Amino acid sequence: SNIRAVHSYEKYNDLDTINAWSANIAAQNPSLVTRSQLGTSYEGRPIYLLKVGRSGSNKKAVFIDCGFHAREWVSPAFCQWFVKESVENYGSDAVLTNLLNNLDFYVLPVLNVDGYVFTWSSNRMWRKTRSVNSGSTCFGTDPNRNFNAGWCTVGASSRACDDTYCGSTPESERETKALANFIRSNLSSIKGYLTVHSYSQMLLFPYSYSYALARDHTELNTVAKNAVDQLFTLHRTRYTYGPGGTTIYLAAGGSDDWAYDVGVKYSFTFELRDTGRYGFLLPESQIKATSEETMLAVKSISNHILNN
Ligand SMILES: CS(=N)(=N)C[C@@H](Cc1ccccc1)C(=O)O
Ligand SMILES: [Zn+2]
Numbered sequence: 001s002n003i004r005a006v007h008s009y010e011k012y013n014d015l016d017t018i019n020a021w022s023a024n025i026a027a028q029n030p031s032l033v034t035r036s037q038l039g040t041s042y043e044g045r046p047i048y049l050l051k052v053g054r055s056g057s058n059k060k061a062v063f064i065d066c067g068f069h070a071r072e073w074v075s076p077a078f079c080q081w082f083v084k085e086s087v088e089n090y091g092s093d094a095v096l097t098n099l100l101n102n103l104d105f106y107v108l109p110v111l112n113v114d115g116y117v118f119t120w121s122s123n124r125m126w127r128k129t130r131s132v133n134s135g136s137t138c139f140g141t142d143p144n145r146n147f148n149a150g151w152c153t154v155g156a157s158s159r160a161c162d163d164t165y166c167g168s169t170p171e172s173e174r175e176t177k178a179l180a181n182f183i184r185s186n187l188s189s190i191k192g193y194l195t196v197h198s199y200s201q202m203l204l205f206p207y208s209y210s211y212a213l214a215r216d217h218t219e220l221n222t223v224a225k226n227a228v229d230q231l232f233t234l235h236r237t238r239y240t241y242g243p244g245g246t247t248i249y250l251a252a253g254g255s256d257d258w259a260y261d262v263g264v265k266y267s268f269t270f271e272l273r274d275t276g277r278y279g280f281l282l283p284e285s286q287i288k289a290t291s292e293e294t295m296l297a298v299k300s301i302s303n304h305i306l307n308n
Pocket of ligand 2: 068197
């Protein structure tokens with residue numbers, strides 16, 4: 001029907017609703033928000049990108065993406081919340097106002113649009129993209145194994161039917177290629193990369209593709225500690241933090257490792273609530289609290305980026 005669902009920040013929204021929302025929030029806040037199209041998905045859907053911040057010359061930028069893995073619905077909910085907070089509290093929240101005046105935030109509400117639609121229409125537990133794999137009846141590639149960072153060496157599968165299928169080549173997916181191209185084209189301004197997943201309540205940083213410590217390990221560890229301490233203050237939600245390899249598991253081809261290795265120093269992966277009681281099926285009643293506490297962590301990291 002052509003009756004569009006009403007958008008809510010405290011509910012999970014389908015892709016049509018999110019796309020209508022992103023058009024509206026940009027149209028209603030032209031001095032803070034502009035919408036562009038990052039690319040097109042395998043099934044031909046637009047992948048929209050919001051640029052949030054006061055216009056200014058040669059500002060540093062932080063890239064935040066959500067919706068890598070289709071079933072992790074609280075992730076796109078957070079990206080929507082971040083944009084809402086930015087437009088609603090610009091001018092009243094001093095920390096946020098300072099950030100928006102001095103940083104640009106690129107916010108990608110849903111990267112894996114085809115997979116997200118599939119979780120609404122067919123299989124709530126779908127993870128991957130929905131591309132056709134030649135020689136297989138199984139669909140999709142794991143976008144978080146598809147980047148050129150130790151690609152397919154560890155913690156990933158070369159079998160198309162597996163949920164951690166690394167793809168036929170790095171950046172084989174239109175979605176990951178579009179994201180990588182954007183970051184490569186904006187490396188002079190993009191100083192931070194935050195990719196938002198669920199669940200586990202973790203703040204991860206490079207590397208996941210090996211146990212080797214990142215050259216900036218000490219600083220990233222401190223930034224992560226401060227961020228999870230800030231997060232804790234609101235609802236006493238406990239996060240663990242550290243390099244992905246030792247904190248969750250070894251896994252190659254992740255976007256955070258790739259971003260770090262192309263020079264985006266402040267590269268982090270969020271694993272939002274919870275720790276397994278509801279898992280990917282986090283109740284809508286927890287979207288507000290999850291988003292509010294995650295805002296504190298993102299503001300903490302963003303302030304560090306602005307001041308360093
Ligand atoms: C629960 S989950 N699938 N979001 C965990 C996520 C962990 C990870 C982060 C960064 C790099 C590699 C791997 C993944 O397996 O893709
Ligand atoms: Zn994920």
